[in-house]
Amino acid sequence: LAKTTQPISMDSYEGQEVNITCSHNNIATNDYITWYQQFPSQGPRFIIQGYKTKVTNEVASLFIPADRKSSTLSLPRVSLSDTAVYYCLVAPQNDKIIFGKGTRLHILP
């Protein structure tokens, strides 16, 4: 299973755009890239998923370069409520999903 590397923590300010980059050098051909958000005392919540290029939904954008060895989650105009842990995962569709430690994002007023 592909291993992911992402920053342990990040700080940003309200209204800013936040980009969290994840490295997955050993990604396999049939692997998808999925990001989850987790608040304290809650289960992780799906944010966005992609295979290549760019994916955008109402919450975030996901940028994936052609070699797929990394991906960047972009959160536009963050607010205090975006303070959470963000996990980048790489796995075949609906296969065993292994979480890393994630990135603790702290939004400051």
Added chain:
Amino acid sequence: DTGVSQDPRHKITKRGQNVTFRCDPISEHNRLYWYRQTLGQGPEFLTYFQNEAQLEKSRLLSDRFSAERPKGSFSTLEIQRTEQGDSAMYLCASSPQGQSDSPLHFGNGTRLTVT
């Protein structure tokens, strides 16, 4: 979509006791996963089911842990002879198999405290 439901939300037990947790997945989801999470760590994979079949069990899971999904719907996770190291949040997730853009849907977990 009523979401993934876990019961109980909290459980306090004494060391050596047995505990059982229940997970009700989203009704049309045939995949069901169990994870364990301790403070400051990401969710740790325990096991997962395809309908009633248990497809994989983590090597980290001792023989004191067992999970079932007898009718391919709800699942139970039992821990026998609990130890203080079992204290954690136990998370359940479900997903439909074989569909694109079908991520895991998590419940809000059962927090176990072993005293």
